[in-house]
Amino acid sequence: MEFETLKLVIEGNVATVTLNRPEVRNAFNETTIAELARAFEGLGRSDMVRAIVLAANGAAFCAGADLHWMKKMAGYTHAENQADALQLAQMLRTIYMCPKPVVAKVQGDCYAGGMGLVAACDIILAAEDVQFCLSEVRLGLIPATISPYVIKAMGEQAARRYFISAERFSAREALRIGFAHEVVEASALDAKTAEVLKALTGNSPHAVAQAKILVREIAGQPVDDALLEHTAERIAQIRASEQGREGVQAFLDKRKPGWLMG
16 A cells, blocks of 8 residues: 555554654644545455554654644535545544554654544553643634544543643643553653554454454443343354364463464
8 A cells, every 4th residue: 555644564463554744743634534544444454464553753643633734624614624524533433443453652742633543542552751632622623523532532521621621731641541551761662562562463363353342332331131141142252253262272272373373
């Protein structure tokens, strides 16, 4: 796949998608949105890829929307704004629904829509000097399209504050409120990412994809009889699956499972 605003590298069974517009602090425009959707759709279907890293080139991870794109949007009709926003919303959903585990490797400041990109990922790793900011209300806007993912990631109470205050907050604060999973020194970010990838790629690809679906389906559901039936059915299905049978047998035989062979 060829890209104008991204760089895609596949090494072994790990794909790294890198935002590659450092001259504008990796702010995204309609091209970036379309390319991210295309990249994650393709990688999600690839049998070769078992994990994806979303990274960025330069001093900032993502500054949100590109200024030139915003100027263009200022002249849009309501219908054009609706269609444009829907493209962003669909791209974020593509990342969120990707069957492969997605790790956000946040090396620099992450603002506005950039926080939506990160929140759509499964695992968020950040350098300790990163600053986050949901800056939309400073411009008279709201973080609408990114809100489903950001609220899931940081929780409603934290979102109440940062959606309406537009305060910058540190990586340590992101860790405290649950937005980031781990915060490390900038020099240790590559090593931490490699450590997480090693764990992810050692697991059953089928089980990982199903585990992602499980979280989406179960979160927030009442623990009633219907949920018990559903979860019992899900474990019954995975036990009978090819990788489920192979994983258990490999454990009993004290050998590596088939997905780690070859």
